[in-house]
Amino acid sequence: MTPKSLVLTVVALGIASTALAQVKPEDEIRFRQSVMNVVGRCFGPMIGMAQEKIPYNAEVVAKNTNIIQTVIGLHWKSFGPGTEKGAPTKADLKIWSETAKFNDLADKVQQEVGRLSQTVKGGDEKAIKAAIGDLGKACKSCHDDFRLKEVRT
Numbered sequence: 001m002t003p004k005s006l007v008l009t010v011v012a013l014g015i016a017s018t019a020l021a022q023v024k025p026e027d028e029i030r031f032r033q034s035v036m037n038v039v040g041r042c043f044g045p046m047i048g049m050a051q052e053k054i055p056y057n058a059e060v061v062a063k064n065t066n067i068i069q070t071v072i073g074l075h076w077k078s079f080g081p082g083t084e085k086g087a088p089t090k091a092d093l094k095i096w097s098e099t100a101k102f103n104d105l106a107d108k109v110q111q112e113v114g115r116l117s118q119t120v121k122g123g124d125e126k127a128i129k130a131a132i133g134d135l136g137k138a139c140k141s142c143h144d145d146f147r148l149k150e151v152r153t
């Protein structure tokens with residue numbers, strides 16, 4: 001790479017990171033909701049299986065666990081400063097005053113997803129159902145504290 005093209009690359013990266021810093025709050029809110037909805041859509045049938053409401057399907061569990069594990073870390077940054085409002089949201093304002101607690105619950109859910117993924121590899125249906133239940137509890141404990149029942153603007 002010539003020095004000139006290197007400079008151009010750095011300039012291009014500078015522009016890219018500036019653009020990144022300027023993601024609009026409404027886009028961040030939509031992004032976090034989209035990721036959460038993907039996670040929820042994947043997790044729904046799994047919870048149904050764990051509760052024996054629908055037949056167990058190991059293939060669906062493996063596929064959905066993979067998707068959840070891939071996306072679960074993507075959207076926590078989209079709860080950053082300045083994203084309290086800007087679009088309709090169920091995010092409780094406490095997220096921005098009790099941030100450490102919120103982040104702990106986000107870490108915890110990621111750990112549970114990792115544990116579920118390991119358990120899925122083991123193939124023991126009973127253990128997998130228990131791990132799905134544990135993950136559900138980790139989702140719920142954050143929703144109980146930090147997700148509003150109604151959308152606010």
Ligand code: HEC
Nearest residue numbers: 036037039040043089090091102105106109139142146147
């Ligand atoms: C650290 C906190 C936290 C954890 C952990 C968490 N969520 Fe959420 N979730 C939220 C918040 C806050 C919102 C609302 C976001 C918004 O509207 O801006 C939300 C929204 C959602 C929504 C959209 C609901 C709606 O009404 O639009 C779904 C679905 C969802 N979460 C599923 C899950 C699942 C499944 C898990 C576990 C695998 C999970 N969440 C873990 C905090 C969390």
